[in-house]
Amino acid sequence: KAGVTQTPRYLIKTRGQQVTLSCSPISGHRSVSWYQQTPGQGLQFLFEYFSETQRNKGNFPGRFSGRQFSNSRSEMNVSTLELGDSALYLCASSLFPGEETEAFFGQGTRLTVV
Amino acid sequence: SQQGEEDPQALSIQEGENATMNCSYKTSINNLQWYRQNSGRGLVHLILIRSNEREKHSGRLRVTLDTSKKSSSLLITASRAADTASYFCATDANTGNQFYFGTGTSLTVIP
Numbered sequence: 001k002a003g004v005t006q007t008p009r010y011l012i013k014t015r016g017q018q019v020t021l022s023c024s025p026i027s028g029h030r031s032v033s034w035y036q037q038t039p040g041q042g043l044q045f046l047f048e049y050f051s052e053t054q055r056n057k058g059n060f061p062g063r064f065s066g067r068q069f070s071n072s073r074s075e076m077n078v079s080t081l082e083l084g085d086s087a088l089y090l091c092a093s094s095l096f097p098g099e100e101t102e103a104f105f106g107q108g109t110r111l112t113v114v
Numbered sequence: 115s116q117q118g119e120e121d122p123q124a125l126s127i128q129e130g131e132n133a134t135m136n137c138s139y140k141t142s143i144n145n146l147q148w149y150r151q152n153s154g155r156g157l158v159h160l161i162l163i164r165s166n167e168r169e170k171h172s173g174r175l176r177v178t179l180d181t182s183k184k185s186s187s188l189l190i191t192a193s194r195a196a197d198t199a200s201y202f203c204a205t206d207a208n209t210g211n212q213f214y215f216g217t218g219t220s221l222t223v224i225p
Contacts, residue, residue, distance in 0.1 A: 004156075033212065037154075043202065043215035056212045088154055092213075102147065103204075103213065107156035 002027065004093050004106035012112045018079040021109045025072050025093030032074040033103070034066060037088040046089075049074055050097050081113045118203050118216030126222040133190045135219040137203030138183075144206050146179060147213070148188050151200045160188075160201075195225045 005024040013019050025032050033048040033056075045058040049068035066076040072093075078085055088110050092103040121136045137146070145164045149157040163170045163179045163186065170177045176189040190197055200220050204213040 006156075035213075035215075042217055043204075045212050045214070048212055058212070090156060092157075102159055102162050104159050105149070105157035108154075110154070 004091055004104055006089075006091050006106035006109050008109060009107065010110045010112075012114060013081050014114055015081055015083060017081050018077060019081060019111060020075055020077045021089055021091075021111070023074045023076075023091030023093070023106060025074070025091075026104060029093040029095055029104075030072050031094045031097045031101070032068055032072065033092045034074070034076050035090045035092065036060075037090060037108070038086075043090070046076065048097065055097060078111075083113050086111060086113045118205055118214055120201070120203060120216040120219040122219060123217065124220045124222075126224065127193055129193060129195055129223055129225050131193055133193050133197070133221055133223070135188050135201055135221070137186045137188070137216050139186075139203070139205045139214070139216075140184065141205075143181070146177075146186050146206075147204045148175075148177060148186075149202045149204060151202065151218070153199075157202065190221075193221075193223045195223050197221060198223045 007022045031050045034046040035043050037043045047066050048056045052068045063079045068074045088108045090108045092105045094101040094103045118137050118139045147162045148160040151157050161172050161177050163177050174191045179186045200218045202218045203216045
Protein backbone atom coordinates (compact mmCIF):
# COMPACT_ATOMS: atom_id res chain seq x y z
CA LYS A 1 0.00 0.00 0.00
CA ALA A 2 1.47 3.34 -1.00
CA GLY A 3 2.18 5.84 1.73
CA VAL A 4 1.33 9.50 1.96
CA THR A 5 2.64 11.32 -1.09
CA GLN A 6 3.54 14.98 -1.02
CA THR A 7 4.52 16.99 -4.07
CA PRO A 8 6.72 18.71 -4.82
CA ARG A 9 9.51 17.63 -2.49
CA TYR A 10 11.41 20.88 -2.81
CA LEU A 11 10.34 24.34 -3.81
CA ILE A 12 12.05 27.71 -4.01
CA LYS A 13 9.87 30.78 -4.25
CA THR A 14 10.36 34.53 -4.07
CA ARG A 15 8.80 36.77 -1.47
CA GLY A 16 5.34 37.90 -2.49
CA GLN A 17 4.64 34.87 -4.65
CA GLN A 18 2.12 32.21 -3.85
CA VAL A 19 2.57 28.46 -3.65
CA THR A 20 0.39 25.35 -3.72
CA LEU A 21 1.43 22.12 -2.09
CA SER A 22 -0.25 18.79 -2.69
CA CYS A 23 -0.88 15.77 -0.50
CA SER A 24 -2.28 12.41 -1.53
CA PRO A 25 -3.27 10.37 1.52
CA ILE A 26 -3.00 6.64 1.91
CA SER A 27 -5.68 4.89 -0.10
CA GLY A 28 -8.86 4.71 1.95
CA HIS A 29 -7.82 7.43 4.36
CA ARG A 30 -10.24 10.31 4.49
CA SER A 31 -8.66 12.61 7.05
CA VAL A 32 -5.77 14.87 6.10
CA SER A 33 -3.96 17.34 8.28
CA TRP A 34 -1.10 19.74 7.62
CA TYR A 35 1.80 20.83 9.78
CA GLN A 36 4.58 23.35 9.47
CA GLN A 37 7.99 22.51 10.87
CA THR A 38 10.64 25.15 11.50
CA PRO A 39 13.75 25.07 13.68
CA GLY A 40 12.40 27.84 15.88
CA GLN A 41 8.78 26.83 16.32
CA GLY A 42 8.95 23.07 15.86
CA LEU A 43 5.94 21.24 14.48
CA GLN A 44 2.80 23.34 14.40
CA PHE A 45 -0.68 22.37 13.29
CA LEU A 46 -2.05 24.22 10.27
CA PHE A 47 -5.41 22.63 9.48
CA GLU A 48 -7.31 19.39 9.18
CA TYR A 49 -9.76 18.20 6.57
CA PHE A 50 -12.27 15.39 6.54
CA SER A 51 -14.80 14.71 3.81
CA GLU A 52 -13.86 17.94 2.03
CA THR A 53 -14.59 20.01 5.14
CA GLN A 54 -12.10 21.87 7.25
CA ARG A 55 -12.55 20.61 10.79
CA ASN A 56 -9.86 22.54 12.60
CA LYS A 57 -7.47 25.36 11.91
CA GLY A 58 -4.31 26.29 13.72
CA ASN A 59 -3.11 29.73 14.63
CA PHE A 60 -1.84 30.85 11.25
CA PRO A 61 -2.70 33.95 9.22
CA GLY A 62 -5.29 33.88 6.48
CA ARG A 63 -2.53 33.66 3.88
CA PHE A 64 -2.51 29.95 4.66
CA SER A 65 -5.45 28.09 3.23
CA GLY A 66 -6.30 24.61 2.12
CA ARG A 67 -8.89 22.37 0.66
CA GLN A 68 -9.73 18.73 0.22
CA PHE A 69 -11.13 17.08 -2.86
CA SER A 70 -13.68 14.31 -3.15
CA ASN A 71 -10.89 11.74 -3.60
CA SER A 72 -9.43 12.92 -0.25
CA ARG A 73 -6.40 14.53 -1.86
CA SER A 74 -5.61 17.84 -0.25
CA GLU A 75 -3.84 21.01 -1.23
CA MET A 76 -2.58 23.87 0.84
CA ASN A 77 -1.91 27.32 -0.49
CA VAL A 78 0.23 30.09 0.88
CA SER A 79 -0.19 33.51 -0.66
CA THR A 80 2.07 36.53 -0.45
CA LEU A 81 5.00 34.47 0.74
CA GLU A 82 7.26 35.81 3.46
CA LEU A 83 10.77 34.74 4.35
CA GLY A 84 9.41 33.25 7.58
CA ASP A 85 7.26 30.83 5.61
CA SER A 86 10.39 28.86 4.76
CA ALA A 87 9.78 25.51 6.39
CA LEU A 88 9.14 21.83 5.95
CA TYR A 89 5.42 21.31 5.35
CA LEU A 90 4.16 17.92 6.39
CA CYS A 91 0.91 16.23 5.58
CA ALA A 92 -0.60 13.43 7.65
CA SER A 93 -3.41 11.07 6.78
CA SER A 94 -5.56 8.76 8.80
CA LEU A 95 -8.65 6.69 8.23
CA PHE A 96 -10.86 9.21 9.93
CA PRO A 97 -10.57 11.82 12.64
CA GLY A 98 -10.79 10.05 15.91
CA GLU A 99 -9.15 9.22 19.12
CA GLU A 100 -7.78 5.85 18.16
CA THR A 101 -6.48 6.30 14.67
CA GLU A 102 -2.84 6.41 13.80
CA ALA A 103 -1.69 9.30 11.66
CA PHE A 104 0.90 8.64 8.96
CA PHE A 105 3.04 11.40 7.52
CA GLY A 106 4.46 12.06 4.10
CA GLN A 107 8.07 13.02 3.37
CA GLY A 108 7.18 16.67 3.36
CA THR A 109 7.67 19.60 1.03
CA ARG A 110 10.69 21.75 1.77
CA LEU A 111 9.74 25.34 0.91
CA THR A 112 12.42 27.99 0.72
CA VAL A 113 11.38 31.60 0.30
CA VAL A 114 14.10 33.95 -0.95
CA SER B 115 2.11 26.57 21.28
CA GLN B 116 3.48 23.11 21.77
CA GLN B 117 1.97 21.00 24.45
CA GLY B 118 4.71 18.46 24.82
CA GLU B 119 8.24 18.63 25.97
CA GLU B 120 10.77 15.89 25.37
CA ASP B 121 13.65 15.23 27.63
CA PRO B 122 16.54 15.12 27.04
CA GLN B 123 16.88 17.45 24.08
CA ALA B 124 19.86 15.46 22.86
CA LEU B 125 21.18 12.01 23.67
CA SER B 126 24.32 10.27 22.49
CA ILE B 127 24.92 6.58 23.17
CA GLN B 128 27.01 3.68 21.93
CA GLU B 129 25.54 1.08 19.63
CA GLY B 130 23.99 -1.74 21.64
CA GLU B 131 23.02 0.46 24.57
CA ASN B 132 19.46 1.35 25.46
CA ALA B 133 18.05 4.81 24.86
CA THR B 134 15.31 6.33 26.95
CA MET B 135 13.52 9.55 26.15
CA ASN B 136 10.68 11.17 28.00
CA CYS B 137 7.73 13.28 27.02
CA SER B 138 5.57 15.44 29.22
CA TYR B 139 2.30 17.06 28.23
CA LYS B 140 -0.15 19.48 29.76
CA THR B 141 -3.77 18.51 29.17
CA SER B 142 -5.79 15.31 29.13
CA ILE B 143 -5.37 13.11 26.09
CA ASN B 144 -7.06 10.26 24.28
CA ASN B 145 -3.83 8.85 22.95
CA LEU B 146 -0.16 9.62 22.52
CA GLN B 147 1.93 8.73 19.50
CA TRP B 148 5.68 8.55 19.01
CA TYR B 149 7.35 9.43 15.74
CA ARG B 150 10.88 9.30 14.34
CA GLN B 151 12.31 11.84 11.93
CA ASN B 152 15.54 11.45 10.00
CA SER B 153 17.39 14.59 8.98
CA GLY B 154 14.41 16.86 8.36
CA ARG B 155 12.52 14.31 6.36
CA GLY B 156 9.02 13.01 7.01
CA LEU B 157 7.80 11.60 10.28
CA VAL B 158 7.72 7.84 10.65
CA HIS B 159 5.01 6.52 12.93
CA LEU B 160 6.42 4.30 15.67
CA ILE B 161 3.69 3.51 18.13
CA LEU B 162 0.34 4.70 19.50
CA ILE B 163 -0.61 4.24 23.12
CA ARG B 164 -4.12 4.92 24.32
CA SER B 165 -4.91 6.78 27.51
CA ASN B 166 -6.19 3.59 29.16
CA GLU B 167 -2.98 1.71 28.41
CA ARG B 168 0.09 1.83 30.61
CA GLU B 169 2.66 0.06 28.48
CA LYS B 170 3.04 -1.05 24.91
CA HIS B 171 5.75 -2.91 23.00
CA SER B 172 6.69 -3.00 19.37
CA GLY B 173 9.89 -4.82 18.45
CA ARG B 174 12.74 -3.04 20.21
CA LEU B 175 10.45 -0.23 21.33
CA ARG B 176 8.74 0.02 24.69
CA VAL B 177 6.43 2.89 25.48
CA THR B 178 4.94 3.69 28.85
CA LEU B 179 2.23 6.17 29.70
CA ASP B 180 1.45 7.68 33.08
CA THR B 181 -1.63 9.85 32.73
CA SER B 182 -1.50 10.89 36.37
CA LYS B 183 1.90 12.47 35.75
CA LYS B 184 1.05 13.44 32.19
CA SER B 185 4.17 11.79 30.91
CA SER B 186 5.33 9.07 28.57
CA SER B 187 8.63 7.41 27.90
CA LEU B 188 10.08 5.69 24.86
CA LEU B 189 12.73 3.04 25.37
CA ILE B 190 14.75 1.76 22.44
CA THR B 191 16.66 -1.37 23.37
CA ALA B 192 19.87 -2.60 21.77
CA SER B 193 20.23 0.59 19.75
CA ARG B 194 21.68 0.62 16.24
CA ALA B 195 23.36 3.34 14.24
CA ALA B 196 20.23 3.42 12.07
CA ASP B 197 18.24 4.59 15.10
CA THR B 198 20.01 7.94 14.87
CA ALA B 199 17.17 10.42 14.39
CA SER B 200 14.93 12.88 16.19
CA TYR B 201 12.08 11.44 18.18
CA PHE B 202 8.83 13.27 18.85
CA CYS B 203 5.80 12.58 20.94
CA ALA B 204 2.44 13.82 19.74
CA THR B 205 -0.70 14.17 21.77
CA ASP B 206 -4.17 14.53 20.34
CA ALA B 207 -6.26 17.61 20.95
CA ASN B 208 -9.52 15.69 21.35
CA THR B 209 -10.47 16.96 17.93
CA GLY B 210 -9.33 14.39 15.44
CA ASN B 211 -5.99 14.74 13.78
CA GLN B 212 -4.86 17.96 15.39
CA PHE B 213 -1.77 16.90 17.29
CA TYR B 214 0.51 18.75 19.60
CA PHE B 215 4.13 17.83 19.13
CA GLY B 216 6.91 18.02 21.61
CA THR B 217 10.23 19.66 20.96
CA GLY B 218 11.89 16.37 20.12
CA THR B 219 14.87 14.40 21.35
CA SER B 220 17.84 14.15 19.03
CA LEU B 221 19.34 10.69 19.39
CA THR B 222 22.80 9.84 18.10
CA VAL B 223 23.90 6.22 18.16
CA ILE B 224 27.65 5.86 17.75
CA PRO B 225 28.78 2.72 15.91
